[in-house]
Amino acid sequence: MPFDEEVENIIWSSHKRLATVVSEKEGHPATIMVTDPRYDGRVSFLEPTYSLHIQNLSWEDSGSYQAQVNLRTSQVSTMQQYNLRVYQRLSQPHMTVKFEIPGEEGACNISLICSVENAGLDVTYTWISWEDGADTAHEGAILRAFWRPGDKAVSYTCRASNPVSNITSRPIQAGSFCADPGYPLEKASTSFCLLAKGLLILLLFGTLAVGFWFIRVQTRGKVLRMKKLKRDRMRLRRKGRPGPSLS
Known part of the structure; x- marks a missing residue:
């Protein structure tokens, strides 16, 4: 960014103010104030033109950048526009x-x-x-x-x-x-095998579930019959009669 006149300061912006560079004057070094925290520690300004240098780029850095150049001998500012595109290496398609x-x-x-x-x-x-x-x-x-x-x-x-x-x-x-x-035949055969295996597994689980249910019903019925026989025997004993057999 060459200039024929002395620069007072340069204001860099991207969506909002990014940084202000006050050029050196009377032996004092240039002053840099980074005002956007997203760029803190990632930007530098290359003398003597104070061009913006950004490190560790990401996609969020893509976009438009503006440099407002204010001269010491003029009230008119100069605006310069830049467009930054960020790319990364592509992954496998x-x-x-x-x-x-x-x-x-x-x-x-x-x-x-x-x-x-x-x-x-x-x-x-x-x-x-x-x-x-x-x-x-x-x-x-x-x-x-x-x-x-x-x-x-x-x-x-x-x-x-x-x-x-x-x-x-x-x-x-x-x-x-x-x-x-050949392709649909193999595909159909594979699908049929998978379907047959699935139905066989469902049938097996269904048979096991019915078996467990039947055993549970039989066991519960036997327990209820034994309890009933015990109650009947107790009532008959109270009346002085022999009780029924539990066999």
Whole structure:
């Protein structure tokens, strides 16, 4: 930030006043007052221009910054605007596959969706399809394709990029998610096995519950009969008659 005239002070702001720098005067060093606690200990001002330097950046630091320059020989202030964008390295792309069968036997429409967790700003997505050793790029986070049994195997990878990094996903074959001859059979067999196991477990628990209930009822009935026989025997003894047997 070069100046042709002497600077009285510079006021840095971002949403609110961040810091004030009073330039050196008559041998006295410059005075710096940081007024926003979010920047305390993270900012410095590089002489002789007093440019703002921020350490330990985070996404919250992104945005517009203003420098109001007040000169000693003028009542007019000079305003300068800056826009700060903060980026971080991207994580592994996450791929989502959606498909629908429109009616043709075994064929389906496929939607491949690529995303990155906490992606931030200025992220671009590119789908790359591989067929017979040749690759084709498709811009955008969503790629739509059509597949039918007998089509050549096509692999897809997603590449996510921002100004500081780019990362590519593992390859997938979208046709595996559609209704080719082997895939639904294996899928159905697996589902049937899981369903059969679940029903068997439910049947076992149901049988055990009925058994415990039956034993409890039998035991309770026997106890009640024994108590009744004891009461009858006591009444008969009081009347001088022999009581009934407990067997």
